[in-house]
Every structure is written in C-alpha cells, then in structure tokens.
Amino acid sequence: MKYLIALLGLAIVLGLAWVASSDRKKIKFKPVALMIVIQIALTFLLLNTKFGLILITAIADGFGKLLEYANEGIMFVFGGLANDGQAPFFLNVLLPIVFISALIGIFQYFKILPFVMKGIGFVLSKVNGMGKLESYNAVASAIVGQSEVFITVKKQLGQLTSQRLYTLCASAMSTVSMSIVGAYMTMIEPKYVVTAIVINLFGGFIIASIINPYTVSDEEDILVIQEEEKQSFFEMLGEYIMDGFKVAIIVGAMLIGFVALIAAVNNIFDMVFGITFQGILGYIFAPFAFIMGVPMNEAVAAGGIMATKLVTNEFVAMMDLANVADTFSERTLGIISVFLVSFANFSSIGIIAGAVKGLHEKQGNVVARFGLKLLYGATLVSILSAIIVSIVL
Template identity: 80%
Template sequence: MKYIIAILGLLVVVGLAVLVSSDRKKIKYKPIILMIIIQLILSFLLLNTKFGLVLVKGIANAFGKLLEYAGEGISFVFGGIANEGQAPFFLNVLLPIVFISVLIGIFQYLKILPLVMKGIGVVLSKINGMGKLESYNAVASLVVGQSEVFITLKKQLGQLPPHRMYTLCASAMSTVSMSIVGAYMTMIEPKYVVTALVLNLFGGFIIASIINPYTVDEKEDILIVQEGEKQSFFEMIGEYILDGFKVAVIVGAMLIGFVALIAAVNSVFDMAFGITFQEILGYIFAPIAFIMGVPASELISAGGIMATKLVTNEFVAMIELTEIAGNMSERTLGIISVFLVSFANFSSIGIISGAVKGLHEKQGNTVARFGLKLLYGATLVSVLTSIIVSIIL
C-alpha cells in the first residue's frame, strides 16, 4: 500500500509543479527521472545500509564533537546562568552556531570550500541538465547559507535573466546552511537531517526543472565567484564569529515572537471555536501528509507540524515535533523530520529578496515578485523528499 501512496504522491507533486510551469513544452523528463532514481538510491544507502549507518554516525559524531567544543566557550561565558540539570535552548542549540560559523570561515579562507563547491557543482550540472552556475549555487547555498550565497555571485547578479534568478533563489530556499545543521541534530535524528540535506539538493533541481524549464547556452554558462575582501586570518575569524552570533540572536528573537504568537492565536481560537489554530491547519495539511505516506491516525498532528513550519520556521516546528514525538510512530517521525529540514517558509521570501536587493536593487525587486512561487516550489521539494523517504522507511 505504501508504494501505491508513494506513486500517487509523486504524480501529485509533479502535477502541481506542471500546473505552474512557465513553459510545459520545455520540460525535460529524462534528467528528472534520473534524479528521482538517484534520490531513491541515496535515501536507501543512508537509511537502510551499514554504509549509511556508519556515514551518518560519523557525521553525527563529528557535529557532536563540534557542539562539545562550542559548549566549552558557552560555559565560560554563560556558566551559572542555568539551574543545574536545565538545558536552555538558546545556549545549547543556537549559540553553537557561532563556533560552526567560524569553522566555515576557516575553510573558506583556506580556499577549500570554494574548490569543493565548484567541483561538486560541475558534476551536478552533468546530471541535472542545468548550468554550472545553478549547480554551484545549490551547493554553495548548502554550505554558506541562503542569503550569503548571493554575495559569492555578486558580479553576475545584474546579468542574469529572471528565469535563472528564480532557479538560484529556489535552491537557496530548498536547502539549509551547514552552520545550523548541528542545531537541527539536537532536535531530530541526525540520519534524517543528513538524508534531507542530500535529497533536497536534487529535489530543488527536479522541481525547478518543471516549474521553470530552460536551456542554458554554453557560452552564457560562465561561473564567476566573487572573492571577498582580502583579510588577515584573525580579521576573518572575528567577522565569522559576529556573523554566527547574529544568526543565533535573530533565530532566537524569531522563536520568541513566533512561539508566543502561536500560543496566543491557539488560545483565542480555542476559546472562540473550541479548536486551536494549529489543529485547523492540521486538517488543511492532512491531505498533503497523506500523499507523503503518513498513517491515517497521525495525519492531523503531522499536518499541524507541517503548517507550523510553513507559517513560522523550521525551528518552531522542530520544537513542537519533539514535544509530541512520543505519540508518533517511527515512520511518521522520519517523514515529518525530513520535511522540516529546509528554509521553505514565508519569512525566507523576505530574507532572500532582501539579500539580493542589497546587492542589486533591480534583481531584488524581481525576486520579490515571484516570492510566492518560490515558496510554492520549495514546499514541493520538501514534500518530494518526504515521499522518497516514505518509500524506504
């Protein structure tokens, strides 16, 4: 039965993407089918094999060590604030972003990350049928973040037509940056985080190839990566420390606002209608949860988590998932966990358009105009990833 639902889910996702396609005649289904097969193989390797178990365990242990090192610095500055046995979310989940941000900066400074990103991008371009620029951007978004990636492409932003800008922004919204992966792993199982990161990379190309199909002329497919200002090693470290701290504080502030707002809205709806706002959203998203392979008995609760992620952000949704995880089956936890690992939410529209506008005002306005279409496509990517995982679980 799960295979029938998965096939139905794939057809629905592809159909919804085709529905808003800019040019259905240009859709190339061969690379799309190839990438779906690659997704299935990768999800099987990561979730159902000893190799995948060892790989995920190694990555999880690596991030675990990084979080331990980060904890040393956090304890030095904030030791004694929390009562014994307590684990404040800001200190234990968000502040380690600062240390991981520094590590990313070091690998950037040593020219290791740019080389890796370009190399993987070239290989991906052979598979996805898109340009080197689009492929590099997808990998770079995964490493440096959805807003910072556009800085590396600053020289080319003004020369890109709207259809290529859409694909670049779609990749940025469909992935998550490595700096916060460690934070995710403290809330959901690492194997689902790693699997989602890999599958979303291909899922972004699949959905973009349907919604926004085009062919890149080889003469136009030139990748020019903007080098940052020449800094000393310690200047760079200082900059990345502050950048990481800004991300942690911004996420923390958004969580305070969103969690409080949801609590207030839920209370008002409960008093007025006898049902919370999230329960209403759960019913709305239940059909989507169904095609993702969630069992019928858990559709409403799963749909509510999915809706929370869309209207707030993935952190709020992950916090809520941890609170009800004990009442969910392992299958549902896996499906919903991979759905949550992306930046597909309403606030990302403003973040991405703002980042581009800061570098090129005209292109920023272009991005803002197709903001809802971006969110639509990125959400389909998350649904697609969940469907692929539901076949394996």
Template identity: 80%
Template sequence: MKFLIAIVGLLVVLGLAYLISSNRKNVKIKPILLMVVIQLLLAYLLLNTKFGLVVIEGIAGAFSKLLTYAGEGIAFVFSGIANDGEAPFFLTVLLPIVFISVLIGILQYFKILPFIMKWIGFLLSKVNGMGKLESYNAVASALVGQSEVFITVKKQLGKLPPNRLYTLCASAMSTVSMSIVGAYMTMIEPAYVVTAIVINLFGGFIIASIINPYTVTEEEDILVVQEEKQSFFEMIGEYILDGFKVAIIVAAMLIGFVALIAMINSLFNMIFGISFQEIIGYIFAPFAILMGIPVAESVTAGGIMATKLVTNEFVAMIDLGNAQANLSERTVGIISVFLVSFANFSSIGIVAGAVKGLDEKQGNVVARMGLKLLYGATLVSVLTAIIVSVII
C-alpha cells in the same frame, strides 16, 4: 501499499509543479526521472545500509564533538546562568552556531569550501541538465547559507535573466546552511537531517526544472565566484559576529512566533473549541497522507508541517518533539525530513533582501516571485518526504 501511495504522491507533486510551469513544452523528462532515481538510491544508501550508517554516525559524531567544543566557549561566558541539569535552548542549540560559523569561515578562507562547491556543482550540472552556476549555487547554499551564497556569485547576479535567478533563489530556500545543521541534530535524528540535505539538492532541481524550464547555452554557462580579500583575523571576527547574529535572530523569531501561536491557539480554543494548529492541520492532512503518513496521524503531522510554513523549521521541530510520543517512528522520520529546509514565508524576505543588497533591480525581481519561490520550495520538501517514505 506504501509504494502505491508514494507513486500517487510523486505524481501529485510533479503535477502541482507542472500546473504553474512557465514553459510546459520545454520540461525535460529524462533528467527529472534520473534525479528521482538518484534520490531513491541516496535515501536507501543513507538510511538502509551499513555504509550509510557509518557515514551518518561519522557526521553526527563530528558535529557532536563540535558542539562539545562550542560548549566550552558558552560555559566560559554563561557559566552559572542555568541550574544544574537544565539545558536552555538558547545556550545548547543556538549559541553553538557561532563556533560552527567560524569553522565555515576558516574553510572558506583556505579555499577548501570553494573547491568542494565548484567540483560537486560541476558533477551535478552533468546530471540535472542545468548550468554550472545553478549547480554551484545549490551546493554553496547548503554549505554557507541562503543569504551568504549570493555574495559568492554577485558578479553574475546583475546579468541573470529572471528564469535563472528563480532557480538560484529556489535552491537557497530548499536547502539549509551547514552553520545550523548542528542545531538541527540536537532536535531531530541526525540521519534524517543528513538525508534531507542531500536529497533536497536534487529535489530543488527537479521542481525548478518543471516550474521554470530553460536551456543554458555554452556562452551563458559561466561560473564566476567572488572571493573577498580579508586578513585571517578580520575574517574570524566577521564570521563570529555573523554566527552570533544568526543565533540572536533565530532566538528572537522563536520568542515571537511561539508566543504568537500560543495566543492564537488560546483564542481559537475559547471561540471555536479547537486550536488554530488543529485547523491548519486538517488543511495540510491530505499532503501528509500523500507523504505516506497514516490517516490517524495526518492531522497532527499536517499541523507541524503548516507551522513550519508560517513560522520556521525550529518552531516546527519543537512541536514535533512535543508530539513525538504520540506518533509512529515512520511518521517522525517523514516529518523530520520535511522540516529540514528554509521553505517558509520569512525566507522570502531573507532571500529577496540578500539579493537586493547586492543588486537592487534583481532584488525587486525576486520579491515579485516570492510566493512562487515558496510554492516550489515547499514542493521540494514534500517530494523529499515522499522519497524517504519509500525507504523507511
């Protein structure tokens, strides 16, 4: 039964993408089918094999060690601020982002990350039927972040037509940055975090190639990566501050969104006898069912999905943690992979702002297609959840 639901779900997702396609005649079926097969194979490899278990445990162990090192710095500054046995969210989940941001800066400085991004991007371009720039950008987004990635390709931003710009921005919204992967792993199962990151890479290309199909000529298929010249300690300082800014921004958004949702839920309960999240849960329940979630759990799952869309993935992960005891293990896994992306309304502003800071004209182009970007990025998350539902 789960295979039938997955097939229907896959057809619905691809159909919804096709519905708003800018050039339906130019949609390339072969690369799309190939990437769906690759997604299934990767999901099976990571979630259902001994090799995948070793890879997941290795990555989770590495991040666990990094969080321990980060804890040393946090304890030095904030020692005594929490009572024994307590683990404040800001200290244990958000502040480690500062340390991981520094590590990303070091890997960037010594050209390790650029090397990885270029070659993985090159291999991806042979599969997805798109250009080297698009493939590099997708990998880079997953490693350095949805706003920082545009700095690395800023020399080409001003020369890109809207269709290629859409793909770059859609990739940035469909992935997550390495700096916050450790934070995710403290909230949901690491196996689902890693699997979602890998599968989203291909999902982004699948949806973008349907919504926004085009062909890149050899003359256009040029990748020019911007490398900023800084001293080592200047770079260290910059990445420390960048990581702290991310932690503070996420904390501020959580305070505002969690408080706002609590107030709205209370008002709806008083007026209608049902919470706001339950209402939007009913709206998203059909998509949850298409993702392989049982009907009995679809409203709860739909509420968590909608929360992620209107707020951010952190708020939704907190909600998932609170509801986890009442959900099956399969449902928790499917929702978990859905949550691992930047597909939410606030990301429209982040991506448009990042591009506008580098090229005002192109930033305005991105802002105009903001809802279309969010629509595509959300379909990527649904697609990833459907692929995983076949495996678990």
C-alpha cells in the same frame, strides 16, 4: 500499500509543479526521472545500508564533537546561568552556531570550501540538465547559507534572466545552512537531517526544472565566483564569529515572537471555535501528510507541524515535533523530520529578496515579485523529499 501511496504522492507533487510551469513544452523529463532515481538510491544508501549507518554515525559524531567544543566557550561565558539539569534552548542549540560559523570561515579562508562547492557543482551540472552556476549555487547554499550565497555570485546577478534567478533563489530556500545543521541535530535524528540535505539538492532541481524550464547556452554558462575582500586571518575570524552570533540572536528573536504569537492565536481560536489554529491547519495539511506516507490516524497532527513550519520556521516546527514525538510512529517521525529540514517558509521570501536587493536592487525587485511562486516550489521540494524517504522507511 506504501509504494502505491508514494507513487500517488509523486504524481501529485510533479502534477502541482507542472500546473505552475512557465513553459511546459520546455520541460526536460529525462533529467527529472534520473534525479528521482538518484534520490531513491541515495536515500536507501543512507538509511538502509551498513555503509549509510557508518557514514551518518560519523557525521553525527563529528557534529557532536563540534557541539562539545562549542559548549566549552559557552560555559566559560554563561556558566552558572542555568540550574543543574536544565538545558536552555538558546545556550544549547543556538549559541553553538557561533563556533560552527567560525569553522566555515576558516575553511573559506583557506579555499577549501570553494574548491568543494565548485567540484560538487560541476558533477551535479552533468546530471540535472542545468548550468554550472545553478549547480554551484545549490551546493553553496547548503554550506554558506541562503542569503550569504548570493555574495559569491554577485558579479553575475545583473546578467541573469528571471528564470535563472528563480532557480538560484529556489535552491537557497530548499536547502539549509551548514552553520545550523548542528542545531537541527539536537532536535531531530541526525540521519534524517543528513538525508534531507542530500536529497533536497536534487529535489530543488527537479521542481525547478518543471516549474521554471529553460536552456542555458555555453556562452551564458560561465561561473564567476566573487572573491571575498582580502582580509587577515583574524579579521576574517572575527567577522564570521560575529556573523554566527547575529544568526543565533536573530533565530532566538524569531522564536520568541513566533512561539508567543502562536500561543496567543491558538488560545483565541480555542476560546472562539473550540479548536486551536494549529488544529485547523492540521486538517488542511493532512492530505499532504497522507501522500507523504503518514498514516491517516497521524496525518492531522503531522499536518499541523507541517503548517507551523510553513507559516513560522523550521525551528518552531521541530520544537513542536519534539513535544509530540512519542505519539508518532518511527516512520512518521522520519517522514516529518525530513520535511522540516529546509528554509521553505514565508519569512525566507523576505530574507532572500532582501539579500539579492542589497547586491542588485533591480534583481531584488524581480525576486520579490515571484516570492510566492518561490515558496510554492520550495514547499513541493520538501514534500517530494518526504515522499522519497517514505519509500525506503
């Protein structure tokens, strides 16, 4: 039965992408089919094999160690702020971003990350039927973040067509930044975080290939990566540490605002209609939860968490999931966890459009115009990834 539901889900997701396609005649179905097969194979490898277990355990342990190191610095500054046995969200989940951001800066400085990003991007370009720039950008988005990635391709922004620009922005919204992966792993199971990151890379290309099909000529397919301004090691380190702290503060501020707003709106809806706002959204998104493989008796609750992620952000939704995790089956937890690991929400439209506009005003306006279509595609990527995972769970 789960395979029939998965096939139905795949047909619906690909159909919804086809309906929104800008040029259906140019869709390349062979790369799409190949990438779906690769997604299923990688998901099986990561979640259902001994090798996958060893790999994910190693990654989780690695991030666990990083969080331990980060905690040394946090306790030095904030030690004694929390009572024994308490685990403040800001200290335990958000502040480690500062340390991981510093590590990313070090790997960037010594040219390790650019080498990895170009290498993986080159391999991806042989599979996805798109250009080297699009493939590099998808990998870079998953490492340096959805706004910072555009700095690395600054030289080419002005020459990009709106179609190529859409693909770059879709990749940025469909992935997550490596600097906050450790934070995710404190809230949901690491194996689902790792799996989502891997298959979202291909999912972004699958949906973009259908919604936004085009062909890149060899003359256009030139990858020019913007070199960072030459800094001393400690200048760079200080900059990345401050950037990490800014991200932690921004995420914290967003959480305060969104969680408080949802609590207020839920209370108003409950008093007026006898059902919370999230409850209503749960019914709206329940059909999508069902085609993702969530059982009907859990679909409404799962749909509410999915909707929360869309209208707020993934952190708020992960907190909600943690609060009701014991009411879900292990299969549902895995499916919803994978769905949550992306930047597909309304606030990301402003973040990405603002990042591009800061580098090239005209192209930033182009991004703003297709913002809703961008979110539509990125949400389909999250649903597609969840369906793929439901096949092997």
